Amino acid sequence: ASGNEQGILYTRLSRKHSALADFSLQSFCFSSEFYRNLFATGALAEGIDGALCGSFHQSADTEEMRVLDAALAPVPELARVLEAAQAAALLGIDQPAAGYWFPRSGWLHPAAVCRSLASHPRIQLIGSTRPRTAPGMLGAARQVNYRSGGLEFHEAILDKPPKISIK
Numbered sequence: 001a002s003g004n005e006q007g008i009l010y011t012r013l014s015r016k017h018s019a020l021a022d023f024s025l026q027s028f029c030f031s032s033e034f035y036r037n038l039f040a041t042g043a044l045a046e047g048i049d050g051a052l053c054g055s056f057h058q059s060a061d062t063e064e065m066r067v068l069d070a071a072l073a074p075v076p077e078l079a080r081v082l083e084a085a086q087a088a089a090l091l092g093i094d095q096p097a098a099g100y101w102f103p104r105s106g107w108l109h110p111a112a113v114c115r116s117l118a119s120h121p122r123i124q125l126i127g128s129t130r131p132r133t134a135p136g137m138l139g140a141a142r143q144v145n146y147r148s149g150g151l152e153f154h155e156a157i158l159d160k161p162p163k164i165s166i167k
Helices: 019-040 062-072 084-091 110-118
Strands: 007-009 055-058 080-082 099-102 106-108 142-148 151-157
Touching: 007 019, 019 110, 055 084, 062 080, 062 099, 080 084, 084 099, 106 110
Parallel strands: none
Antiparallel strands: 007 106, 055 099, 080 099, 142 151
């Protein structure tokens, strides 16, 4: 887990259609359903390990909200544009700005999610180990594809973590 006490589940909306925007939306929809199932089965405790209670994200970009309001109209279960007064009525607290309401989003306790997933009978947790690489793969990357229950998984094994720069 990240070490953070809470994480938020939402997606960043884009008015431009692209593979990344599609991936983000599909990832959000999958994740929301996945975590909803963990709460429904008791693997996570609602209100303790998280809650999919929705989230509101303020925005000052009125042009983007205008465009996305029309695009989101057919799928209000994904997100909706709310004026400040609408958001205040929904949330029960004054809002200084309009923004996006994500009804299927919410918050999670990352450590609880990790504990829940690691408790699966087909997962063995081995602690106090160093990162490993596949033999003969130094300086290279390998992609492994496998299918399980109709889902396809991809893993990449690298000899060192990727470099990340923030500008």
